[in-house]
Amino acid sequence: MMTFCFSKTNNAQDLVPFTVMWPVKDIANNEAILRDKLSGYDEKQFRSARLKVWFETPDEYYKQQLGLWRAIKLDNIAPLNA
DSSP states (O other): OEEEEEOSSOOGGGOEEEEEOOOSSOOOTTOOOOOOTTTTOOGGGTHHHHGGGGSOOOHHHHHHHHHHHHHSOGGGOOOTTO
């Protein structure tokens, strides 16, 4: 993946950023392209909390999950990609 910036006027206020991706397999019409922005992270590194920047999640959800998190042992959690 590579990010580029384009401007017709060569002015910083007119910059339009866009990203070019090189897929690893053929893509069919109307097929979604997804990117794991946190590859290599599992719940031992607080994956779900790091995803908060991309989603509007109510604070109450995180309070509830923190309570659950404190009630279990970290060593018992399997990686998400296993």
